[in-house]
Amino acid sequence: MRIYNLFPLLAGRFTDWEPHLRRAAEMGFDWIFVNPLQRSGRSGSLYSISDYFAINPAFLAPRSRTPSDNQACAMVAQAERLGLRLMIDLVINHCAIDSPLVQERPKWFVHEGGGVAHPFCVEADGNKVVWQDLAQFDHRHSPDAEGLLEFCGDIVEHLVGIGFTGFRCDAAYQIPGPFWRRLIERIRRDHPEVVFVAETLGCSPEQTRQTASAGFDAIFNSAKWWDFESPWLLEQYELTRQVAPSISFPESHDTERLFAETGGNVNAQKQRYLFAALFSAGVMMPIGYEYGFRNRLHVVHTRPEHWEAPAVDLTSFITRVNRIKAEHPLFGEETLLQRLDSPNPAVLFLWKAATRGDSQALLVINKDPWNRQHFRCEDLYRCVQTANPLVDVSPEWPLDYIPTPFEFDLEPGMGRVMVTH
Numbered sequence: 001m002r003i004y005n006l007f008p009l010l011a012g013r014f015t016d017w018e019p020h021l022r023r024a025a026e027m028g029f030d031w032i033f034v035n036p037l038q039r040s041g042r043s044g045s046l047y048s049i050s051d052y053f054a055i056n057p058a059f060l061a062p063r064s065r066t067p068s069d070n071q072a073c074a075m076v077a078q079a080e081r082l083g084l085r086l087m088i089d090l091v092i093n094h095c096a097i098d099s100p101l102v103q104e105r106p107k108w109f110v111h112e113g114g115g116v117a118h119p120f121c122v123e124a125d126g127n128k129v130v131w132q133d134l135a136q137f138d139h140r141h142s143p144d145a146e147g148l149l150e151f152c153g154d155i156v157e158h159l160v161g162i163g164f165t166g167f168r169c170d171a172a173y174q175i176p177g178p179f180w181r182r183l184i185e186r187i188r189r190d191h192p193e194v195v196f197v198a199e200t201l202g203c204s205p206e207q208t209r210q211t212a213s214a215g216f217d218a219i220f221n222s223a224k225w226w227d228f229e230s231p232w233l234l235e236q237y238e239l240t241r242q243v244a245p246s247i248s249f250p251e252s253h254d255t256e257r258l259f260a261e262t263g264g265n266v267n268a269q270k271q272r273y274l275f276a277a278l279f280s281a282g283v284m285m286p287i288g289y290e291y292g293f294r295n296r297l298h299v300v301h302t303r304p305e306h307w308e309a310p311a312v313d314l315t316s317f318i319t320r321v322n323r324i325k326a327e328h329p330l331f332g333e334e335t336l337l338q339r340l341d342s343p344n345p346a347v348l349f350l351w352k353a354a355t356r357g358d359s360q361a362l363l364v365i366n367k368d369p370w371n372r373q374h375f376r377c378e379d380l381y382r383c384v385q386t387a388n389p390l391v392d393v394s395p396e397w398p399l400d401y402i403p404t405p406f407e408f409d410l411e412p413g414m415g416r417v418m419v420t421h
Contacts, residue, residue: 001166001195001218002277002322003087003284004029007253007297008037008059009046010287012304014075015061020287025082027315028322032079033087033168033284035253035299037072041096043133046299047089047170048096052155069162076163087166087195088159092152093174094119094134102135107144108151110136119174121202139175149179153186156194160187165194172198173211180214197247201254205239212244221246223279224255224272228348228367234339237280241334247282248275251289253297259311260294266312268369271413273314274395275365277321278352278417281333290314320395328393328419330359340383346373347410351383360384362418369413378405380418388420 004024011017024032037059041050055068064071076086095101102109102116110117120130142148156167172180180196187194198216200208212219219240226233240246250272251258262268269292277283286297292311295302325331335352340362342349350363362383366373377383380390380402392399394417408416 001031001197001247001282001284002029002325003031003033003247003282005033005035005253005284005286007287007302008034008056009299009302010297010304010306012059013061014059014071016304017075018078021079021082021084023290023315025084027290027319028326029285030084031087031166032084033166034089036089036091041098041133043096044300045133047091047094048131048133049091050096050099052095053158072162080163085166086164087168087197088164089170090156090159090167090196091170092137092155093139093171094131094136097133097135099135105144105147105151108137108142108148110138119171139179145179149182152183156183156187160191160194165191166197167194168197168199169216170199172216173200173203173207177210177214180211180216184215198244205236208236208240209243212240216244218245218247218282220284221248221280223248223276224250224252228365234337237334237337241337245281245334247284248277248280249284249286250276251286252284253286253299256296257294258289259292260296262369264292264294264311265369265413266292266314267411267413269312269314270317271365271369271415273318274321274415274417275363277325278331278361278363278415281331283325285318290318317395324393324395324417328359328361329357330354330361330419342375343377344373344375346371347375349375349377349383353385358386358388358420360386360420362390362416364408364410364416364418366410366412366414371412373410374407375410375416376405376407380404380406384420386420390418391421393417393419 006020011020036046037056038049039051039054039056041048055072060068060071079086117136118130118132119134119136120128122128184196195217197218198211200211200219293308335354338351340349340351346368348365348367352361364375390402
């Protein structure tokens with residue numbers, strides 16, 4: 001999946017989405033992921049859902065007599081005409097603390113201290129963050145577990161009826177695997193085309209394996225935070241690649257903007273997208289990355305007027321990378337993966353091999369987005385296990401032939417991509 005995250009609070013009303021959908025399609029994305037569209041609670045957060053079967057008024061045409069679901073259906077149809085499938089956040093770990101469900105279905109919630117419990121997380125520094133605007137569903141011990149499961153199934157069925165055929169399952173690892181398995185099986189009985197993707201960031205590889213094995217089609221990985229050196233990412237990749245394919249991203253709505261983090265380094269933008277797209281089976285990129293946006297996407301405060309003047313235009317580069325991913329099936333699966341020795345420690349040298357067929361690839365990436373680095377290999381053909389010729393399909397300045405020995409001065413952050421033909 002090549003996923004474009006159209007952040008709804010920045011895009012605005014459904015009637016204004018067409019340019020963003022068209023741009024995503026032209027860049028070679030085949031999925032649009034949108035964050036929750038349902039009506040929010042009093043906090044205004046997209047992830048604090050008050051009514052799962054009502055559309056947030058912020059996305060509807062003002063004074064329109066067209067039913068809200070029909071307006072959403074029209075947006076989906078517009079995306080489908082451009083060859084795009086729609087994925088939406090499925091938020092069933094919690095709901096808004098002021099949702100009517102809290103009063104109407106108290107048995108569905110975790111209770112502590114005489115009230116409904118709030119979900120929380122513990123950050124890397126040990127700080128505990130509690131979301132006071134959320135109420136925690138009790139998927140483990142609810143005395144009405146069947147009723148809660150039925151309700152969650154109805155949510156998915158409703159969204160499928162609007163046209164969504166993909167679900168990014170928020171905080172999936174916090175919900176028991178048997179619950180997911182039953183929910184996914186129920187939906188697939190009538191809708192076998194529906195895709196479920198687990199959000200498993202922040203949990204251990206073993207937790208990821210357990211969650212993915214509940215029937216998910218894919219998981220998100222942590223490639224965004226890799227320093228191109230530490231062994232942990234490749235270890236995690238090997239532990240999970242046979243359970244479910246993974247999706248990388250250079251940034252997300254939960255992170256700071258990379259362009260801001262790097263002080264406006266265009267080379268870092270290119271480097272991180274190229275790596276994310278070709279490292280794992282799937283890739284996701286949030287709206288604005290292609291233009292070097294600096295302002296972080298906010299689930300409460302972002303508005304259409306926060307659209308920024310483009311600092312750069314990477315649409316053509318992203319299009320070329322997406323074309324590489326689409327044209328070479330090797331980059332659309334979890335492969336055998338190995339880091340090879342590089343004579344220059346500032347250069348990442350990776351070997352990838354398909355598990356089906358004999359396709360192989362070599363990735364040579366300058367880790368340094370600020371300085372040029374030299375790379376030399378006496379014989380690239382000794383790095384692949386096939387007699388087939390190597391072809392340079394790099395998104396920038398591909399070579400007509402690959403010489404032996406191979407030498408190249410990599411521009412800051414530049415990547416070379418070679419595949420067996």
